[in-house]
Amino acid sequence: MPRRRIVADASVMLPAFFPEVLPYRGNQFDLTRRAKPIAEQIRSRLVEAFAPEHLRHEFIKRALGKASPRDGAAIAFDQAVEQVREFLKLPIVYVPGSKLVEVVFTCVEASGVSVADGWYLACAMETKSELWISHEHADGLVEAAREHHDKVYLLTERTFK
Amino acid sequence: MAIIRTDLDKLPDANAVEVDSDAPDNMQAIHEIDDWAAEHGFARVSEYWLRQRKVNGRRVFRGICYRLSEDEVKAIGEESAHAARVTDSLPTTIHQVDEDRK
Numbered sequence: 001m002p003r004r005r006i007v008a009d010a011s012v013m014l015p016a017f018f019p020e021v022l023p024y025r026g027n028q029f030d031l032t033r034r035a036k037p038i039a040e041q042i043r044s045r046l047v048e049a050f051a052p053e054h055l056r057h058e059f060i061k062r063a064l065g066k067a068s069p070r071d072g073a074a075i076a077f078d079q080a081v082e083q084v085r086e087f088l089k090l091p092i093v094y095v096p097g098s099k100l101v102e103v104v105f106t107c108v109e110a111s112g113v114s115v116a117d118g119w120y121l122a123c124a125m126e127t128k129s130e131l132w133i134s135h136e137h138a139d140g141l142v143e144a145a146r147e148h149h150d151k152v153y154l155l156t157e158r159t160f161k
Numbered sequence: 162m163a164i165i166r167t168d169l170d171k172l173p174d175a176n177a178v179e180v181d182s183d184a185p186d187n188m189q190a191i192h193e194i195d196d197w198a199a200e201h202g203f204a205r206v207s208e209y210w211l212r213q214r215k216v217n218g219r220r221v222f223r224g225i226c227y228r229l230s231e232d233e234v235k236a237i238g239e240e241s242a243h244a245a246r247v248t249d250s251l252p253t254t255i256h257q258v259d260e261d262r263k
Contacts, residue, residue: 002192003199011258017244019253031256032248039244044237045204045229048195066254074254083251086244091207093191127188137258 004047007124008038009117010058011134012155017083018066018075022135024156031134034155038132041160042090049092050127052100052119060084095123111144121145124152132160164197165221176228178203181221187211190222198226 014020015031016039022029042049067073067080103122107113113121117137124131131149135156136142145152153160166181180197184190190211198205203226211222227233 001196001200003195005192005195011256015256017248019248019251020256021253022256032253036245036248040241043241043244045199048205062257065257074252079247079251082247086240086247089240091204093207093209095209128192134256 005050005127005129006038006042006047006132007050007052007120007127007129008035008042008132009120009134010055010062012038012132013055013059013087014062015134015155017087018063018080022156024135029135029156031155034159035134038160039087039090042092045091048129049090050123050129051092051094052123053094053097054116054119055092056088056094058116059087063087093127095126100126107144107148111147112139113141113144114139117141117145121149121152125149164193166216167197169201176230178226180205180224180226181214181216182211182224183219183221187222190224194222194224194226201226203228 012035016035018032020031022031041047063080063084064077066075067077100119100122103125104115104118107118107121108115120131123129125148130151130153131145132153132155133142135154142152142154163183164180165183168175168178172178180194182190182193184193187210191205194211195205205224205226208224211224214221214223
């Protein structure tokens with residue numbers, strides 16, 4: 001039986017390592033409760049995880065941003081670094097940009113997906129994986145992504161099982 | 162296309178094996194070797210570019226897999242417990258969307 005394959009973007013991986021809530025429909029949606037099982041299944045090798053190189057850039061930038069005085073320093077720098085190191089230990093297969101860039105550009109050109117989102121979408125298409133995103137973005141990312149790929153899922157819509 | 166060779170038949174107790182796939186491209190070979198590993202209690206190492214070799218005149222993609230042995234599973238469990246403890250100890254923040262993804 002084929003293994004389950006996933007691409008989880010930074011909006012999913014960040015709350016798997018840092019408690020995050022999302023203001024959503026008048027409530028505080030607990031993203032971490034939905035995201036942690038994804039990191040857990042990657043760590044346990046129950047799923048095969050792929051990602052564009054962009055994930056490491058985005059994760060480190062946003063993780064350390066939580067410790068930045070400019071952003072309120074919600075978390076101590078050492079804690080942020082420790083969580084980054086835990087994230088980097090996950091057995092994720094990073095797909096080189098050279099394998100994705102044509103697809104990224106096609107998605108950007110055809111549907112107006114942002115370049116940053118395009119890396120994740122292209123990675124999911126190239127590896128025939130589910131694409132997991134935290135929630136629908138203001139720019140209509142999910143709708144646009146679903147034009148290209150039929151397995152796009154949101155933490156706000158479903159539990160990862 | 163299929164898995165065409167593994168070391169496992171020679172070394173049933175091996176903790177690491179090489180697995181060859183005659184898939185037409187690197188990605189399909191990754192999928193085939195991943196599937197083989199999962200079915201046999203192994204995990205493929207997280208490399209993207211598989212080695213290519215000629216075997217009997219045919220190109221094959223060669224991946225390395227390690228057994229999910231008791232100590233591997235135990236280590237994963239300990240890492241998971243540690244990660245959960247640390248994450249739960251951190252303060253909750255509001256989810257931010259990166260500027261270049263808006």
